[in-house]
Amino acid sequence: MTKRIGILATTLVLSLVIMTGLAGAQTISFADAAALLARDCGPDIEKYCKGLNLGNNAIRNCLEGHQSNVSPTCTATASAVATSIERRLAAQASVMKICSGHAKTLCKGVVGEANILRCLVRTERLDGAKCNQAITDSGWR
Amino acid sequence: MFDRSLRLYLPTALFLAVAPANAQQLSDRDLIQTLGQARSTAPIVDVGLLAQELIANVGKGVATLPNWSQLATLPQLAVEINFANDSDAILPESYRTIGLIADAMHNPTLRHFKFLIVGHASATGKAEHNLELSERRANAIMVALTTTFAVPPSQVLALGVGQELPLDKANPKAAINRRVQLINLGVPR
Numbered sequence: 001m002t003k004r005i006g007i008l009a010t011t012l013v014l015s016l017v018i019m020t021g022l023a024g025a026q027t028i029s030f031a032d033a034a035a036l037l038a039r040d041c042g043p044d045i046e047k048y049c050k051g052l053n054l055g056n057n058a059i060r061n062c063l064e065g066h067q068s069n070v071s072p073t074c075t076a077t078a079s080a081v082a083t084s085i086e087r088r089l090a091a092q093a094s095v096m097k098i099c100s101g102h103a104k105t106l107c108k109g110v111v112g113e114a115n116i117l118r119c120l121v122r123t124e125r126l127d128g129a130k131c132n133q134a135i136t137d138s139g140w141r
Numbered sequence: 142m143f144d145r146s147l148r149l150y151l152p153t154a155l156f157l158a159v160a161p162a163n164a165q166q167l168s169d170r171d172l173i174q175t176l177g178q179a180r181s182t183a184p185i186v187d188v189g190l191l192a193q194e195l196i197a198n199v200g201k202g203v204a205t206l207p208n209w210s211q212l213a214t215l216p217q218l219a220v221e222i223n224f225a226n227d228s229d230a231i232l233p234e235s236y237r238t239i240g241l242i243a244d245a246m247h248n249p250t251l252r253h254f255k256f257l258i259v260g261h262a263s264a265t266g267k268a269e270h271n272l273e274l275s276e277r278r279a280n281a282i283m284v285a286l287t288t289t290f291a292v293p294p295s296q297v298l299a300l301g302v303g304q305e306l307p308l309d310k311a312n313p314k315a316a317i318n319r320r321v322q323l324i325n326l327g328v329p330r
Contacts, residue, residue: 030247030290031169034240038233051230054239055284089291092247114249140249 027088027137033081040077044070091137099131167220167238172245175218176325179254183327184211188257188298195302200268203305212259216325222282229277231285239282242323243290246297255329256297258282259322264304264313276301279321295329 028036034054038045041063045052048069049062063070063078096103096113099120103110106126107119117140120127127135135141187208194206203209222239223232231239245251260279262271276299283299286292307318 029169030240030243031237032240034236034243038236042233045233051225051228053230053281053285054236055281055286055288057288085290089247112249117249139244 027084027091027139029139030085030088033084033088036077037081041070041074044074087137088139091134092139095131095134095138095140098134099127102127102131167241169241169244169248172218172241173248173250176216176245176254176256176323177250178216179325179327183215185330186211186215186257186326188300188326191300195272195300195305198305199272199303201305202307203302204310209306212257212322212324215327217322219320220323222278222321224278224281227274229274229281231281239285240290242282243286243292246286246292247290251325252296253328254296255326257322257324257326258297258299259306259324260299260301261306261308261318261320261322262304263315263318264307268304272301272303272305274301275303282321298326 037059041059044063044066045059048066049059052058052062060078060082063074067075096116099116102123103116103120106123107116110116110119117135120131120135121141124132190208191212194208195203198206220238220241222235224230224235225232246256258279260275260282262275264271279299279301283297286297287294304313304318307313307315308320309315309317312318
């Protein structure tokens with residue numbers, strides 16, 4: 001019983017740490033997200049998902065299917081990693097649109113997404129909260 | 142045997158004069174810088190022709206064939222991806238490398254380019270088996286990129302070349318020949 005409460009408490013604390021670390025104010029790179037998944041779920045993947053691949057959600061589905069066996073840390077990390085990847089993808093897809101007003105006024109004549117973003121990173125103080133948040137979430141600061 | 146390791150070798154010849162890099166040390170900045178050195182004079186590579194040349198030359202090598210020899214002139218670099226033995230399942234230890242490639246392909250500097258993933262085997266075991274396994278492994282990398290990391294499917298192609306393009310020609314069985322090339326094919330035309 002005490003052990004179970006201990007595990008529950010650990011899970012809760014870990015979830016909070018991961019939530020604030022990942023799904024909170026910032027997203028992390030795809031490389032860091034994948035590394036976290038490997039670190040926290042590697043042993044469970046070896047045990048329950050051998051031969052399955054990272055693509056097509058095969059690993060994610062397998063971990064969810066074995067949720068009762070998979071370590072609580074892995075469950076929390078897998079979910080937080082998926083959220084972070086989604087958020088970063090969404091930010092990357094929308095950053096140019098969200099920042100288009102600022103780009104027009106602050107980066108006049110600058111051509112090409114990469115160059116406009118480079119310009120916006122330099123004009124950070126004038127970009128406004130939404131545009132700045134989108135640049136940060138996209139990982140392109 | 143193909144074994145568990147398939148180096149993701151993005152040929153170093155032109156742009157990065159280092160041995161096939163350890164993926165753990167690579168950053169997406171390295172990838173972006175190396176792969177982004179596309180030239181407007183770069184040859185147009187037809188992946189269909191590559192596949193044709195390959196099928197006609199299993200066991201004989203492809204290095205000197207017209208279309209395959211063109212690949213060496215394109216921006217590319219080297220990392221390592223590990224797979225389960227005789228399987229196309231990417232091992233967790235290589236997840237980060239897949240994420241790294243995804244970071245690079247999504248980056249505004251690279252996302253208008255098309256990329257070719259080429260899987261290679263060392264010359265242990267049967268040439269046909271090596272070809273088939275390298276093809277499945279290159280595909281597994283492509284699928285992970287285009288599903289888990291939402292790289293647009295139009296941005297990436299995969300091809301397995303088996304043991305036909307060894308890095309160490311004198312030692313076709315050497316582990317260094319097991320690798321994957323990631324090649325910038327330029328802007329789709």
